[in-house]
Amino acid sequence: MSITTALHWRYATKRMNGTKIPKQKLDVILDAISLAPSSFGLQPYSVLVIENEQLLEKIKPIAMMQPQVTEASALLVFATWDKLTSEKIDLYFENIAKQRNVTVESMKPMKSTIEEQLKHSDADNFIWNSKQTYIALGVALVAAAELEIDSTPMEGFDKKQLDELLNLKELGLQSSVLMTLGYRDIKTDYLVKLKKVRRDKEKLFIQFP
């Protein structure tokens, strides 16, 4: 499917039919998330993959009883680092050093640049981290569409309750956004037949001379 066809085909699916998606397709979507760009390449988030039906039943009331939570094949919880710490930055450089066979010392100027970020408040860094999380979400949405897997990006949930349920605080994470993965239920999803609505391109894009 071309990227344009895939983006026309996808929509924020309200009802899914419970069919499981093949593991190989889920893995491709997770690969796409792993390959998403992030500022400096820090990837300041983790993505929880939830397929356990009992757990999904517990999440549904936290997510405004949205039916796609339990009708989906999997739910991805995009969870953002609550803090940026020097330990996390050290791990980031150790990983580059290992994978590129270079020394951390040789990356000193870049390390100092990233460490500048530690001067910001935890709250500001959380916002910065969250922005990176949403890029990963965007990449996942496109990847799913290309594979003809339906999905719903979801912010309609109580973050505090979900973080408690999943013990995210202990992991140094806060939930940012959810994404269901599955197959649309063409009989029950009212959105299936509705036209996709977007702002006029003349207003969306401002062409400078």
Ligand SMILES: Cc1cc2nc3c(=O)[nH]c(=O)nc-3n(C[C@H](O)[C@H](O)[C@H](O)COP(=O)(O)O)c2cc1C
């Ligand atoms: C960050 C974000 C949060 C969203 N939250 C929800 C949600 O909780 N439930 C839902 O059904 N759709 C949710 N949506 C879907 C949007 O309503 C939908 O993407 C938008 O109306 C455009 O329609 P389309 O995606 O079907 O093309 C969300 C979308 C985004 C990007």
